[in-house]
Amino acid sequence: MPKTSSCENDPDNCLTQCIHPAAIRAVRAALPARSLLAELAEFYKLFGDGTRLRILAALSIAELCVCDLSTLLDMKQPAVSHQLRTLKQARIVKARREGKVIYYSLTDEHIRHVLRVGMEHLGEQYETTEAL
Numbered sequence: 001m002p003k004t005s006s007c008e009n010d011p012d013n014c015l016t017q018c019i020h021p022a023a024i025r026a027v028r029a030a031l032p033a034r035s036l037l038a039e040l041a042e043f044y045k046l047f048g049d050g051t052r053l054r055i056l057a058a059l060s061i062a063e064l065c066v067c068d069l070s071t072l073l074d075m076k077q078p079a080v081s082h083q084l085r086t087l088k089q090a091r092i093v094k095a096r097r098e099g100k101v102i103y104y105s106l107t108d109e110h111i112r113h114v115l116r117v118g119m120e121h122l123g124e125q126y127e128t129t130e131a132l
Contacts, residue, residue, distance in 0.1 A: 046090050052083050060112045063105040
């Protein structure tokens, strides 16, 4: 039997070893497949970069071309293009051509929702929250 003295003062550890088989069965039956959770982890990694988040926040407000985004973010166009390519490959943003200009926008409302929920979780009141 494991010693409990090392974790008695730790509120995150049980003071006794016990397993709840019914709870484990219920959760195991409802738990998404590991492969799906791995894909989800990759999806959320895309939101872990400040530049990509700034691009997504801007695109949640309006459809923009790479020149607009470069100016808005005060970044070189190749750097913005690289991030857009990454987001496009992940199907988070989409592109449409109008003449010689390519406009970028969010793929769907789910992306806007992910951004909004993240900001709400942080409890921040940004002016752009309403636009999201």
